[in-house]
Amino acid sequence: MSRAMGQVGLIMLESTAVHPQGRISMKDLGIWNEEHIEGLRELVQEIQRYGGKAGIQLSHAGRKADVDGEIYAPSPLPYKRGQTIPNELTLSQIQETILQFKEAARRAKVTGFDVIELHGAHGYLINEFLSPLSNHRNDRYGGTIENRYRFLKEIIDEINEVWNGPLFVRLSVNEYHPEGNSMEDIVYFSKRLKDQGVDLIDCSSGAIVPARIDVFPGYQVPLAEKVKQDAGIATGAVGLITNPLHAEEIVNNNRADLIFIARELLRNPYWPLKAAVELGIELKGPGQYGKAWEEAFPVLEKWYPN
Known part of the structure; x- marks a missing residue:
């Protein structure tokens, strides 16, 4: 609510889990049952009261979940050596997870959210299906780029049945690994997403496998610019953008369509x-x-x- 009072245009609740085993940590927000609606609705109404729009990022952590009990992924590969080996999702479990995203979207609509974003970046479950680094399946959900996209495609198909508002998808546009998705692969995904009615790609990077990343203000902006140009879809730029003049330059030079600001708004809601x-x-x-x-x-x- 402080950010709404501070006149932030769109306030996004990040990483809200669609299933308890899909939490990044035990302290994550959730929207996996009806009991979550009342509290989230109160927050949404207060954001909207001060003129802001409310968004929610639907997420499943996959093999990066840090919760009690078993964790799941497209393939039984841990994020890094020494971590828990996830169970490979069966075909029936994949269908259950797709429906969990759909139900979460339905609850988001009932709650009154203005925007939904699917978290398909940072090595979480959707990203794990998209990337050849984490998806070693040999069925219809693995192997070819079309098959790796199928999980996200079917999630969006189901969400489109219950949601008709703005839909964003967050992608790791650079996986910082020679055998990961290339920019051409990301453009392919982005074009498919556009065809399915997705409105904007939130262009982040990394975290599908451990990697050293050279970070500096605007280091991910070229990713948003490339996807915008080559896929013909609106993009959001993110990553160490703290200066208003920098943000204005990005938008006015048509490098991205909006700016996502995270840590700076935690430091200063105004x-x-x-x-x-x-x-x-x-x-x-x-x-x-x-x-x-x-x-x-x-x-x-x-x-x-x-």
Whole structure:
């Protein structure tokens, strides 16, 4: 709610599990049963009350789940040596998981969310099916690029039956491994996603296998730009984007269609006020915040001169 008061346009609840065994940790949010709706609805209504839109990222951690009990993946391959070996999903379990995503989407609609994002990045279950590094199946869900896409395809087909709002998909556009998905593979996936009605690709990278990544402000922006150009689909840029002028450059130069900001909004839920001052845009706070923000502009202009 602080970010909504701070005038963030879209607030995304990250990594909300569609099944208890699909949590990244035991403390993850969940939307796997009806009991979750009431609490999530209260949060959504408060976000919308202050003018924001509410999004939810539906996720299953697959082999990266850190929970009590068994974990599951496309193939019995651990994320890295020494970690738990997951059980290979059977065909019937795959169908059950697809329906878990569908039911989660239905609950998201009932709850009142404005946007759904499917987490298909960072080595979680959807990413595990997409990547040849983690998917060694020899049935219709593995092997060829068409087969590796099938799990995500069928999830979206089912979600489209219960959801008609904006649908995003997060992808690891670079897997930082020579035998992982290439940019051509990612463009193939992105075109297929567009054909299925997906509105935007949230372009992240890595974490399907351990890798050293050279990170710096905007290091993933070229990924969003390439997918946008080659697949003809809207993209979101993410990754160490903290400066308003940097964010504005990315959007105005048509390198991406929106900017995802995470850690900086954890540090400062009123970051949009800083951005408004730097970019010379009038931004009014909600309710009693309005006067306080109006009085703050002369001070902030000294800190953030145009």
